[in-house]
Amino acid sequence: MSSLKIVLLGFGTVGEGVYQTIQTHQNRLQSLLGKKVEIVGVLVNDINKKRKIDQHVVITDDMDDLLEIPDVDVVIEAIVGVEPGYSYVKKSLDKGFHVITANKELLANKGKELKKQAVQNHVRLEYEAAVAGGIPIISTLRHLLRVNRITKIEAILNGTSNYILTDITENQTPFKDALYDAQQKGYAEADPSNDIDGWDAFYKLMILSDLLFGTQPSWDSIVHRGIRNVRDVDILAAHSIGCKIKHVASLVSEDGDVKLAVEPVVLPSSHALYSVDGVDNAVMVTGDIVGQLQLQGPGAGALPTASAIIEDLVNIYQIKENVYEESAVSFTSLSESALEDWLVIGLADSIDSLTIQDKWEISKDGSTTTCWRVTASEADVQSVVQDQPGVAYYRMNSQFSEIKSLSTVG
Numbered sequence: 001m002s003s004l005k006i007v008l009l010g011f012g013t014v015g016e017g018v019y020q021t022i023q024t025h026q027n028r029l030q031s032l033l034g035k036k037v038e039i040v041g042v043l044v045n046d047i048n049k050k051r052k053i054d055q056h057v058v059i060t061d062d063m064d065d066l067l068e069i070p071d072v073d074v075v076i077e078a079i080v081g082v083e084p085g086y087s088y089v090k091k092s093l094d095k096g097f098h099v100i101t102a103n104k105e106l107l108a109n110k111g112k113e114l115k116k117q118a119v120q121n122h123v124r125l126e127y128e129a130a131v132a133g134g135i136p137i138i139s140t141l142r143h144l145l146r147v148n149r150i151t152k153i154e155a156i157l158n159g160t161s162n163y164i165l166t167d168i169t170e171n172q173t174p175f176k177d178a179l180y181d182a183q184q185k186g187y188a189e190a191d192p193s194n195d196i197d198g199w200d201a202f203y204k205l206m207i208l209s210d211l212l213f214g215t216q217p218s219w220d221s222i223v224h225r226g227i228r229n230v231r232d233v234d235i236l237a238a239h240s241i242g243c244k245i246k247h248v249a250s251l252v253s254e255d256g257d258v259k260l261a262v263e264p265v266v267l268p269s270s271h272a273l274y275s276v277d278g279v280d281n282a283v284m285v286t287g288d289i290v291g292q293l294q295l296q297g298p299g300a301g302a303l304p305t306a307s308a309i310i311e312d313l314v315n316i317y318q319i320k321e322n323v324y325e326e327s328a329v330s331f332t333s334l335s336e337s338a339l340e341d342w343l344v345i346g347l348a349d350s351i352d353s354l355t356i357q358d359k360w361e362i363s364k365d366g367s368t369t370t371c372w373r374v375t376a377s378e379a380d381v382q383s384v385v386q387d388q389p390g391v392a393y394y395r396m397n398s399q400f401s402e403i404k405s406l407s408t409v410g
Helices: 015-025 026-033 064-066 085-094 106-119 138-142 160-169 173-183 199-213 232-241 303-319 378-385 398-402
Strands: 003-009 036-043 058-060 074-077 098-101 151-156 242-256 257-268 278-289 291-298 340-345 355-364 367-376 392-396
Touching: 003 015, 003 064, 003 085, 003 160, 015 026, 015 036, 015 303, 026 303, 026 355, 036 064, 036 138, 058 064, 064 085, 074 085, 074 303, 085 098, 085 106, 098 106, 098 242, 098 303, 138 199, 138 278, 138 291, 151 199, 160 173, 160 232, 160 242, 199 242, 199 257, 232 340, 232 355, 232 367, 232 392, 291 367, 367 378, 378 392
Parallel strands: 003 036, 003 074, 036 058, 074 098, 257 392
Antiparallel strands: 151 242, 151 278, 242 257, 278 291, 340 367, 340 392, 355 367
8 A cells, every 4th residue: 555655843732732643643634635644754953852653754953854755745844933844834835845834933934935835836735723723723714614704703712821821710819820830731832922922822813813814004003902911800800700811812804804802701601612611612603604613622732633633634635625716805903093992990989981890899818809890992991091000901702792781880
């Protein structure tokens, strides 16, 4: 039986997971592809480190060694950062190899260019694993919702942030302790900046924008906030009105106008993302025909990510690629002048520029904090709180427009 020859770039958590999955699911892969799937080369940083890799596999720290292996079919890129992944993927595409990548930062920065290069070389660039781990959101949008016009996406795209916020909510754990626990359990890196500053979710949202519209907005025009400054008292304030603070990536398209944001948002219990806890990711997609769909599952980890990569491998040979042209859309920022509901925490006195809907107090560790639900523009809220230390504010999901007064305004 002939074989499908694979080169694997990286043998960390994801790379090793891919290698193991190909071994354990070899019979299933052969039945689907009609060929044996064979890892013929692995790129590593340290060639002297002992690994559970078959002796016939080329193990090297030089990409050019792998490019010279005869009859390679697919390169699986499982490293992080724009470089050296960008250079490796470009070389692979130029050699006529299909490429599968899980590298979200690379795709957010260089995805459009690399997709064009793949088309020019008559090969495929697949990237299911780059967004939401084991959740098949890319395949759903590319192959199952081709006629639907996607009008909204709301998603929890970073398992680390979701785990931290869940720990604070359920156990009243201080932020730094919740982060430390996430690191101890392998849910957060030693340097967690990409996760807690919102960049991981941001990159994934840019990939979705490229997929849906063939382009993405200027990065500095997007509301982009992480969870680094979320306090336990903020979580308590949301909880006191039956809500949760979740880190949400959103994309809303209406009449050719597209708005994107990545930020902590106050969600009511009626919202589908309210109950998504722990390290899970979830994506809510609204199509003009199908209505609202929700996909939920593990957003990271060796096997969920390997699952997405292996499904991409099969799709290369079983599903025809859909090439999307750039759409005629305009990207606009969330309007700083639009009136919205906000949760303001720690503001001592009311301000005339903010329309007060509710006021209540919460107690923690013997101290009392005043909370407000106000209707105002973001610009007005910012102007009120910017010079007041200890005051925080969060956008409240639009479903709050259906909720009656939470308390009596004092």
